[in-house]
Amino acid sequence: MSSSHAQPSPGEQAIEPRLATEWSRALNLRVPVVNAPMGGVAGGRLAAAVTSAGGLGMIGMGSAGSVAALCTELEHTTGRFGIGLVDWVMAAEPGLLDAAIAAAPTLISVSFGTSLSWVEPVRDSGILTATQVYNVAEARRAQDAGIDVVVARGAEGGGHGATEMATLPLLDAVLDAVSVPVLAAGGIGSGASLAAVLAAGASGVWLGTHLAACSESLLSDSGRRALIEADGTDTIVTRAFDIAMGLPWPTRFPARVLRNEFTDRWTGHEDALRTDRAAREKVTAAIDADDPSAAPVDAGQGVGMITTATSAAQVIHEICSGAAALLSRPISGSGPT
Ligand SMILES: Cc1cc2nc3c(=O)[nH]c(=O)nc-3n(C[C@H](O)[C@H](O)[C@H](O)COP(=O)(O)O)c2cc1C
Structure with a gap:
């Protein structure tokens, strides 16, 4: 690892020793938290806020990722940051990987693909590499390709x-x-779930939904409200939005979103959706009108823990102080106090 990865981030205070892992220490992170690169949600402002709070902020270039969109978000970064790309978008936008490398981030992730040929040029540029994996075979393949860190992403x-x-x-x-x-x-x-994965041996967390609801994210106000109001049982895995929007996501990667009228109507009826133009146009209209009853709001099952729209610093503080307290107490089985 080059020494440039170990520069302290602006606003960084002392490393939180109860949460520090070998990996987070090597990157000089105060807390072992990476914000997941969330397309249309994790822009430069969120990345800057997460880095300033002691983690590693990431800019997400999702389905609508482009060189121009990346340049816009890069203007809002301060301190260290990472960039996350989607494999099929990167293939359709030949300049995107080069632009990401030229921005000299600490970390580049590429997910949702099968080719790992991007790993070598990124590493050759002195940039750390990451990819999300869903099973052991993929994790081994990524390691064999020279990846620096794998993200074990559960359902x-x-x-x-x-x-x-x-x-x-x-x-x-x-x-x-x-x-x-x-x-x-x-x-x-939550502090409990962070403590659990660190105790199990994870080098850190890759946090999505909880940071999506933060005030610095690019999420619309109604999307943020929907996350706050949702319970952990309010999500569904669906391809309905991708089909409605004509996005070429591989079938292996459906999206977990908040359930709404559109997912209730069309999940399980994707073939009919393909031929129903009016239904598909409903999604575009709902996105334009910021109407969460038919627009996609991506969310994981931890969404029920979000109770208010607050800053990334506050979210990271709450989760990390909760985990630190749990990891330093004797196991009693009585739960957090
Ligand atoms: C709003 C949102 C957008 C996302 N967009 C991307 C993306 O563009 N690229 C990517 O690699 N992962 C993306 N993800 C998936 C995250 O990388 C990560 O797997 C997920 O957020 C982790 O689960 P959690 O949301 O429960 O924390 C997105 C997740 C959310 C919630």
Whole structure:
């Protein structure tokens, strides 16, 4: 790892020793928290806020990712940041990976693909590499390709992803299978869940939904309200929005979103949706009107833990202080006090 990865971030205070992992110390992170690169949600402002709070902020270039969109978000970054790309978007936008490398981030992730040919040029540029994996075979493949860190992303997670395994069994299996650092993702959003994955051996967390609701995210106000109001049982895994919007997501990666009228009507009826133009146009109109009854709001099963719209610093503080308290007390089985 080059020494540039170990520069302290602005506003960084002392490392939180009860949560520090070998990986987070190597990156000089105060807390072992990476914000998941969430397309249309995790922009430069959120990345800057997460880095300033002691984690590693990431800019997400999702389905609508482009060189121009990346440049816009880069203007809002301060301190260290990472960039997350979607494999099929990167393939359709030939300049995107080069632009990401040229921005000299600490970390680049590419997910949702099968080719790992991007790993070598990114590493050759002195940038750390990450990818999300859903089973042991993928984790081993990524390690063999030279990846620096794998993200074990369980089915509980928000947004797109395979739904093969839940976060804890996946984390267990991946930790057993590879020697590279492993970040845990999917349904994490409390001191208890952070403590659980760190105690299991994760090098950190890759936090999506909880940071999506923060005031610095690009999420619309009604999307943020919907996250706050939702319960953990209010999510569904669906391809309905991707079909309605004509997005070429591989079928293996449906999205976990908040249930709404549209998902209730069309999940399980995707073939009919393909030929129903009016239904498909409903989604575009709902997105334009910021209407969460028919627009997609990506969310993991940890969404029930979100009770208010607050800053990324506050979310990270609450989750990390909760985890630190749990990890430093004797096990009593009585739950957090
Ligand atoms: C709003 C939202 C958008 C997302 N967009 C992306 C993306 O563009 N690229 C990506 O690699 N992962 C994306 N994800 C998935 C995250 O990387 C991660 O797997 C997930 O957020 C972890 O689960 P959690 O949401 O329960 O924390 C997204 C997740 C959410 C919630």
